[in-house]
Amino acid sequence: MTALPWGPASRDGLTPVPGGVTAVDGVRAGGVASGVKPSGREDLALVAADHPAATAVVTTSNLVKASSCRLSERHAADGRARAVVINSGNANVCTPRGEQDTQRLATATATRLGLPVEEVLVMSTGVIGVDLPIDRIEAALPDVVADLSPDGGHRAAQAMLTTDTRTKEVAYQVTDEQGGTCTVAGMAKGVGMIEPAMATLLVVLTTDAPVGGPVLRRALQQAVRTTFNRISVDGDGSTSDTVAVLATGTAPSPPGLESLSRGLEAVCADLAHAVVSDGEGASRVAAITVHDAPTEAEAEQLARAVATSLLVRAALHGADPNWGRILMAMGTAGVDFDPARVSVACGGVTVCRFGVTTAFDRGQAAAAMDQPEVTIDIGVGMGDASATLLTCDLTPEYVRFNAEYTT
Amino acid sequence: MTALPWGPASRDGLTPVPGGVTAVDGVRAGGVASGVKPSGREDLALVAADHPAATAVVTTSNLVKASSCRLSERHAADGRARAVVINSGNANVCTPRGEQDTQRLATATATRLGLPVEEVLVMSTGVIGVDLPIDRIEAALPDVVADLSPDGGHRAAQAMLTTDTRTKEVAYQVTDEQGGTCTVAGMAKGVGMIEPAMATLLVVLTTDAPVGGPVLRRALQQAVRTTFNRISVDGDGSTSDTVAVLATGTAPSPPGLESLSRGLEAVCADLAHAVVSDGEGASRVAAITVHDAPTEAEAEQLARAVATSLLVRAALHGADPNWGRILMAMGTAGVDFDPARVSVACGGVTVCRFGVTTAFDRGQAAAAMDQPEVTIDIGVGMGDASATLLTCDLTPEYVRFNAEYTT
Numbered sequence: 166m167t168a169l170p171w172g173p174a175s176r177d178g179l180t181p182v183p184g185g186v187t188a189v190d191g192v193r194a195g196g197v198a199s200g201v202k203p204s205g206r207e208d209l210a211l212v213a214a215d216h217p218a219a220t221a222v223v224t225t226s227n228l229v230k231a232s233s234c235r236l237s238e239r240h241a242a243d244g245r246a247r248a249v250v251i252n253s254g255n256a257n258v259c260t261p262r263g264e265q266d267t268q269r270l271a272t273a274t275a276t277r278l279g280l281p282v283e284e285v286l287v288m289s290t291g292v293i294g295v296d297l298p299i300d301r302i303e304a305a306l307p308d309v310v311a312d313l314s315p316d317g318g319h320r321a322a323q324a325m326l327t328t329d330t331r332t333k334e335v336a337y338q339v340t341d342e343q344g345g346t347c348t349v350a351g352m353a354k355g356v357g358m359i360e361p362a363m364a365t366l367l368v369v370l371t372t373d374a375p376v377g378g379p380v381l382r383r384a385l386q387q388a389v390r391t392t393f394n395r396i397s398v399d400g401d402g403s404t405s406d407t408v409a410v411l412a413t414g415t416a417p418s419p420p421g422l423e424s425l426s427r428g429l430e431a432v433c434a435d436l437a438h439a440v441v442s443d444g445e446g447a448s449r450v451a452a453i454t455v456h457d458a459p460t461e462a463e464a465e466q467l468a469r470a471v472a473t474s475l476l477v478r479a480a481l482h483g484a485d486p487n488w489g490r491i492l493m494a495m496g497t498a499g500v501d502f503d504p505a506r507v508s509v510a511c512g513g514v515t516v517c518r519f520g521v522t523t524a525f526d527r528g529q530a531a532a533a534m535d536q537p538e539v540t541i542d543i544g545v546g547m548g549d550a551s552a553t554l555l556t557c558d559l560t561p562e563y564v565r566f567n568a569e570y571t572t
Numbered sequence: 573m574t575a576l577p578w579g580p581a582s583r584d585g586l587t588p589v590p591g592g593v594t595a596v597d598g599v600r601a602g603g604v605a606s607g608v609k610p611s612g613r614e615d616l617a618l619v620a621a622d623h624p625a626a627t628a629v630v631t632t633s634n635l636v637k638a639s640s641c642r643l644s645e646r647h648a649a650d651g652r653a654r655a656v657v658i659n660s661g662n663a664n665v666c667t668p669r670g671e672q673d674t675q676r677l678a679t680a681t682a683t684r685l686g687l688p689v690e691e692v693l694v695m696s697t698g699v700i701g702v703d704l705p706i707d708r709i710e711a712a713l714p715d716v717v718a719d720l721s722p723d724g725g726h727r728a729a730q731a732m733l734t735t736d737t738r739t740k741e742v743a744y745q746v747t748d749e750q751g752g753t754c755t756v757a758g759m760a761k762g763v764g765m766i767e768p769a770m771a772t773l774l775v776v777l778t779t780d781a782p783v784g785g786p787v788l789r790r791a792l793q794q795a796v797r798t799t800f801n802r803i804s805v806d807g808d809g810s811t812s813d814t815v816a817v818l819a820t821g822t823a824p825s826p827p828g829l830e831s832l833s834r835g836l837e838a839v840c841a842d843l844a845h846a847v848v849s850d851g852e853g854a855s856r857v858a859a860i861t862v863h864d865a866p867t868e869a870e871a872e873q874l875a876r877a878v879a880t881s882l883l884v885r886a887a888l889h890g891a892d893p894n895w896g897r898i899l900m901a902m903g904t905a906g907v908d909f910d911p912a913r914v915s916v917a918c919g920g921v922t923v924c925r926f927g928v929t930t931a932f933d934r935g936q937a938a939a940a941m942d943q944p945e946v947t948i949d950i951g952v953g954m955g956d957a958s959a960t961l962l963t964c965d966l967t968p969e970y971v972r973f974n975a976e977y978t979t
Binding site: 229230258259295403404475479480482483488489495496497501504517559560561562563565566567 | 634635636637665666667668699700701702810811882883886887889890892895896899900902903904905907908909911924927928929966967968969970971972973974975
């Protein structure tokens, strides 16, 4: 899915399969319109496992945390859940009835599915500060339950979107050397790597690998750390960011945990890439890699300072190999490095060596940057750790869009 | 100069006077074109005191620090300096000859003025990574020395500009209750509160107050802390940010230190405001104040998170009283607060109370925000400390400009 130096080092043993979250056996999904979105588009999605499943969730680190995140955390605490209900068009954040409406949504969904309420996770995204039209959503629940089907992944992926221009779905069959096999799949909603502080990221992952809640939780955290936490302007997260996984354990001859982890990471990497590509107003994606750092944490911190710089992202829009702005941004990262050791390559063309300008063909560099996907490689000459962040260019369209759209 | 709740609580005892930095007796200034700017505009400024003067400088906290900043710090370390030479059009940063060229510029200026080189401070701003055309600048030094005059403040202010659309000059006569009086003046270059990581801030302040170097240094640091460090997207600073003050001590009956400090703070506040108003592509300025915080540091941290949020600044452009984005941004500040206690007023119209939406007239709020200067007041109900940050709106013009302009 991506030619960028991103995600697992190798995709050996991973075979793309169709079907999105319902590529996993025993998972059904559906999506309908409940009338929350003024456009009348689909806005209520449901994913359900036919049998008991393990679960794990990761939610936003924002202090202002949606009631949906808090409920999903509580319900996933015992490592078990069977359904995820997602409404789009209204985030149910900063509203007087927030907590209460989230609870009602979970309860009504559980009742319709014949499950204990603790087996249901909730995700909400959309405008904030406006009361959730819970009556309308409740009234549409029978429809979305009726819509559940083993090929409904795409409809669910559609119904979770807000300002996204397309669905994000991916599924892999994972095979290990012993012939063990399972499926790992996922869908995401999010266009907000530009500013996760509002453009919520919601992700539902499914797998038929047999794995207990605590192990699944560690595998999920690891996958999120190097994928969804390495896109965007800052790692803070919106009020509602949620990544949840359901593991049905029904694979007849599953692979080992390591293969499952690789599968999870690949799915998360592909979805993260899809989110950045669909960034609001974005015209290109950049993979910013800091090489030769003393530690991965320092590499990440430097790459993040570059990826979040407005001036770097504006230069990216102009296909300008502006290594000066890159050095400036690095200088604000709070990481100790020696500017005299820094080298920078834009689109594979080295434009800075030893912290000063180097002779390069400006036309060639500009052409290498005027692509939908660009690599920016920065060497700091201090070790052997590296980290990659994905970002997109800052465009006039982004500003126009966010000046006009009330979230 | 500003109706915003910004700068000293009261302007009592401060009378605006004309003349910019040369409003101070015994200070001469000039500005000429040396041919560094492709446009042929003025690009070499000089400010000189006729007699020995005290000095203090504050420079960028960026790890990648210009050689001009390092030289100015060294030369100001003994608290004495008599001249500031400023070249615009080339920042002399990230170039092999950087250190050497800065030294040459200081030495040549000192020679022309008949001063020890340690009495000269240097500021440089403009493109980076390109060798400074030092020969051209040296050749123009006699011209700028000849141009020095007691009414040359405006010409110097003009010659230090880069992408600024106008000069920033201010001068006050400061009078205390005992009838003591002095003049405090300043000029600035900078349009970059949007992203100080490149759009360098340079400031030269002058006064005839008699004050020793160490005291002047503390007064300057205090004035910078609440003014220049409270504008912009982040407080990191470009590679070249420098604020320098020359104090001639020639005022016949000067006021006390407190009055001098108030004068310095007023000059810095006005210049900071002028810099934000001239922000690249900016169409309006916002004063973001966090009230009722436990400490000033926490108030500042929360206000900074709001002032640096792309989504808040895009909403500001759209005159959208989007308090939801404000709360989200606060949630990423790393400061503990209770969302349920937060109130937000945009342009004086309360739009959020107790962390949830409140009934307000949307047309009235939008009208209150569709102004060149807007106040955003945020109460957190946790104490009695407050802090104000100035920012401007994020506009499509900003992005277009920075995609096309190579710094």
